[in-house]
Amino acid sequence: MKLLTHNFLSSHVKGVGPRGFPLRLQASEVRIMPVEFNPDFVARMIPKVEWAALVEAANTLSLGEVPTEPIQGYEQNEDFLRTMHHILLEVEVMEGTLQCPESGRVFPITRGIPNMLLSDEQTEA
Amino acid sequence: MERSIFELWGHGKSPEELYSSLKNYPVEKMVPFLHSGSTYKIKIHTFNKTLTQEEKVKRIDALEFLPFEGKVNLKNPQHIFSVLEDYGLDPNCIPENPHNIYFGRWIADGQRELIESYSVKKRHFIGNTSMDAGLSFIMANHGKVKENDIVFDPFVGTGGLLVASAHFGAYVCGTDIDYNTVHGLGKASRKNQKWRGPDENIRANLRQYGLEKYYLDVLVSDASKPSWRKGTYFDAIITDPPYGIRESTRRTGSQKETPKGIEKCPESHVPVSLSYHLSDMFFDLLNFAAETLILGGRLVYWLPVYTPEYTEDMVPWHPCLKLISNCEQKLSSHTSRRLITMEKVKKFENRDQYSHLLSGQCLPYQGHNSFRERYFSGLTKRIAKEEKSVQE
Numbered sequence: 069m070k071l072l073t074h075n076f077l078s079s080h081v082k083g084v085g086p087r088g089f090p091l092r093l094q095a096s097e098v099r100i101m102p103v104e105f106n107p108d109f110v111a112r113m114i115p116k117v118e119w120a121a122l123v124e125a126a127n128t129l130s131l132g133e134v135p136t137e138p139i140q141g142y143e144q145n146e147d148f149l150r151t152m153h154h155i156l157l158e159v160e161v162m163e164g165t166l167q168c169p170e171s172g173r174v175f176p177i178t179r180g181i182p183n184m185l186l187s188d189e190q191t192e193a
Numbered sequence: 194m195e196r197s198i199f200e201l202w203g204h205g206k207s208p209e210e211l212y213s214s215l216k217n218y219p220v221e222k223m224v225p226f227l228h229s230g231s232t233y234k235i236k237i238h239t240f241n242k243t244l245t246q247e248e249k250v251k252r253i254d255a256l257e258f259l260p261f262e263g264k265v266n267l268k269n270p271q272h273i274f275s276v277l278e279d280y281g282l283d284p285n286c287i288p289e290n291p292h293n294i295y296f297g298r299w300i301a302d303g304q305r306e307l308i309e310s311y312s313v314k315k316r317h318f319i320g321n322t323s324m325d326a327g328l329s330f331i332m333a334n335h336g337k338v339k340e341n342d343i344v345f346d347p348f349v350g351t352g353g354l355l356v357a358s359a360h361f362g363a364y365v366c367g368t369d370i371d372y373n374t375v376h377g378l379g380k381a382s383r384k385n386q387k388w389r390g391p392d393e394n395i396r397a398n399l400r401q402y403g404l405e406k407y408y409l410d411v412l413v414s415d416a417s418k419p420s421w422r423k424g425t426y427f428d429a430i431i432t433d434p435p436y437g438i439r440e441s442t443r444r445t446g447s448q449k450e451t452p453k454g455i456e457k458c459p460e461s462h463v464p465v466s467l468s469y470h471l472s473d474m475f476f477d478l479l480n481f482a483a484e485t486l487i488l489g490g491r492l493v494y495w496l497p498v499y500t501p502e503y504t505e506d507m508v509p510w511h512p513c514l515k516l517i518s519n520c521e522q523k524l525s526s527h528t529s530r531r532l533i534t535m536e537k538v539k540k541f542e543n544r545d546q547y548s549h550l551l552s553g554q555c556l557p558y559q560g561h562n563s564f565r566e567r568y569f570s571g572l573t574k575r576i577a578k579e580e581k582s583v584q585e
Contacts, residue, residue, distance in 0.1 A: 069410055069412075070409060070410055072409060073366065073409060073410040073412075076421050076422060076424070076426055077420055077421065077422070078420055078421060078422035078423075079420065080418050080419065080420045086422070086423065088422075089422040090422075103406050104406045106341070106406075108340075108341050109341040109364060112341055116424070116426060118422070157409075178376075179376060180410075181375055181376060181410075181411060181412060181413060182410075182412045182413070183372065183412070183413040183414075184368075184412055184413065184414040184415075184420045185370070185372075185413060185414065185415060186415075186418065
């Protein structure tokens with residue numbers, strides 16, 4: 069699971085609503101998968117990112133210096149875009165868990181794939 | 194459906210208009226294909242009219258003003274340019290002059306070449322319902338998929354639709370309720386093969402075509418219970434939902450339901466067998482699309498219909514989505530599926546607001562809940578008849 073995806077995921081446990089974001093990340097196996105740098109795509113993603121959640125996840129994975137917010141004129145700033153490219157697209161959690169911050173329900177990540185299934189009673193009406 | 198793809202260099206309603214349009218096309222864009230080391234030829238295509246060889250040559254000569262510096266090679270040129278003349282659609286009324294003339298550089302015989310190289314036969318990872326390669330490209334086309342888009346498939350299966358979108362430069366992600374399929378485990382769909390090998394998963398399919406860089410993520414998830422935070426992320430949602438025939442229509446259910454068949458889902462003991470009414474599924478899909486698509490984004494999906502009962506107002510609708518197209522593909526004598534394309538034209542306000550859409554008046558598709566029964570109706574009637582005669 070990439071951090072870009074993690075940034076969009078939220079718990080859909082019943083009654084939790086917006087408090088289900090962000091999912092608390094815990095990783096037992098992480099790998100770095102190089103991906104061709106595409107500045108246009110990264111620049112497009114920047115406005116969609118919930119920054120605090122991203123910083124928190126990146127810190128959990130000890131990714132080092134993470135910009136605390138998008139810098140001014142980021143669209144032209146290659147260094148910034150390359151850093152964000154790495155954080156959002158090249159770091160993959162292979163084994164770990166995502167935990168709903170409100171209900172505590174845990175969603176496992178296996179072979180890089182999160183499993184978000186819940187039974188009927190547990191999900192939002 | 195296009196047969197060929199051209200890079201358009203000029204267009205006009207008359208030859209003069211075409212030539213001035215060509216003179217306005219940036220020279221730097223032409224030069225790579227016209228330089229002295231290259232070879233080329235020019236073809237004339239006319240739609241709804243036949244020209245003599247002399248007429249064709251005249252048209253080619255008229256293009257002399259273009260900076261062609263390469264050598265003409267009629268057999269095997271590096272670059273092919275085409276003049277396309279449109280004489281309308283009525284073979285009984287062919288105009289003297291064309292309605293439109295286009296000049297462009299030929300890129301590919303669109304469907305055929307793509308279909309060949311992306312053929313499901315050659316693909317590493319397939320399932321029982323893997324989309325025919327040609328159709329997956331049509332769907333990506335309908336979704337206006339382009340570079341740097343994010344495309345999502347909520348019923349991703351083996352990822353065929355993602356491959357097509359990635360081909361157009363979109364970054365792709367998907368979900369599926371079936372753990373085994375998403376992970377690439379379990380029984381193989383290929384004849385003569387028992388179990389799926391380690392290289393058979395969605396990511397491997399993208400890798401096979403050199404498109405791995407476009408892979409974002411796939412998740413095991415129930416499309417009726419999406420786990421995305423509030424917001425608009427997707428430029429296109431392109432999907433082939435289950436019709437309940439070859440792969441069954443499911444969603445997660447309560448603990449009381451006992452699951453049928455093997456569900457190799459070790460860490461999540463969630464029974465997955467509650468039958469999911471088709472109408473609910475399309476309502477969920479449209480609502481999900483309305484919420485997560487960017488404004489102007491597209492939803493492209495297949496809608497199974499029982500042809501004798503089909504009417505246009507059965508196509509599910511949503512106040513935020515505008516119907517762009519609706520094309521039929523026959524499946525059997527009494528069933529077909531329709532390729533529906535919708536575009537988000539209105540901002541999504543809040544989830545509860547649209548629950549009334551599930552009512553019978555708003556969703557005539559309700560009647561199609563028994564699509565599975567109707568699909569098999571010919572077959573089951575025959576079996577019932579045979580059983581009866583055996584008993585007698």
